[in-house]
Amino acid sequence: MSKLQITEVCPKGTTYPLIANFLHGNPTDHFMAEECLLLKNEENNLKTVLTKVDNLLYVGDEEEDALSKTFIVKRNRNTGKVQILDAGIVNLKPVIYDNNDVTSMEVNNLELSRKFGSKKQKQIMEQREKLKVNVETVTEQMQNVTQEITEDTLDLSAYQNTNSDDFYIPTIDREATKAEDVYKVENMLTEAQYDIIISEIDGKECTADLLPICQEVLARKTLSEKLNVLLIYADCLLKLYAKPARDITKKNYVIMPHSATLNEICLSNFTSMSNGRRVRSGPYKDKTLCHAIVFLLLINNLKIELNSLCETLKLSPATASTKARVTGASIATVGGKKVVQLKLPLNTKKIFRRKSAKF
Incomplete structure (x- = not known):
């Protein structure tokens, strides 16, 4: 085995490499490079990576290296010189979300009850619809009321x-x-x-x-x-x-x-x-x-x-x-x-x- 001669050790600076690990899977030869979003936490200077693979959103936070460090060995084939780079590790996890909106499901159920429900079900759905409160309308009304209140209207x-x-x-x-x-x-x-x-x-x-x-x-x-x-x-x-x-x-x-x-x-x-x-x-x-x-x-x-x-x-x-x-x-x-x-x-x-x- 040939000996490697380390010519430079590069600690973490403003930019440094990140090793991404995918939870529940590993990249294969068919893996295609994807763009990712890199965010930085101003409090601890750690990175957060977001990327999309096969219509799945992957998110991961950089692990802290207080107890251990991860290095990447980089060798130049022409010169034989070797660099050791201080790197970070990010574990990417898929974010599962449901495309079905709860509000749309309620609307669909309401329409189905109106068309195909019994007379009693139709009455129940109509009562529920009447009891619904528009939060924005109520908030606006309360703001208008509070603006009209003056000191003279309060008997202290x-x-x-x-x-x-x-x-x-x-x-x-x-x-x-x-x-x-x-x-x-x-x-x-x-x-x-x-x-x-x-x-x-x-x-x-x-x-x-x-x-x-x-x-x-x-x-x-x-x-x-x-x-x-x-x-x-x-x-x-x-x-x-x-x-x-x-x-x-x-x-x-x-x-x-x-x-x-x-x-x-x-x-x-x-x-x-x-x-x-x-x-x-x-x-x-x-x-x-x-x-x-x-x-x-x-x-x-x-x-x-x-x-x-x-x-x-x-x-x-x-x-x-x-x-x-x-x-x-x-x-x-x-x-x-x-x-x-x-x-x-x-x-x-x-x-x-x-x-x-x-x-």
């Missing part, structure tokens, strides 16, 4: 934290050392809102149609511009509290015709939107009354008569007292009359609330 008022007293009352300082500092007039509205509302009601007779309880407060003392705005604000809230819910849903409903700013504040803070309509749920109605009580307390030296509040809104003393206590005020007897009085320490007695979050 039921998810508000209405179990906390802070929902029903204005900004409060529970750590205040004086009763006058528990609620601040400056915190009821912003400076800009006060200025705009003052300019809007300037020269207009806004106090002529005030409710009796507000008229009583106005008759006792001369009010500053901010307290005058706060009194009108309280009057609007008391009227809003007494207004039937069906009237609030009207598009042209206005609670304060002399000030567009104050009207918007009342409607946006004490009502909510549902399906494009303005509504007032139970918690928002109670919030309206609690804010009005706080405003009247600030204007009238932290005291208001309970009987006057009940007569204005046609409330029972027990109901009015329950609402007033949420503000931190207490019910006291002064001169034989019951009054709602804001004093320290604040009334922190827990109020029983029904499951509807109303009180």
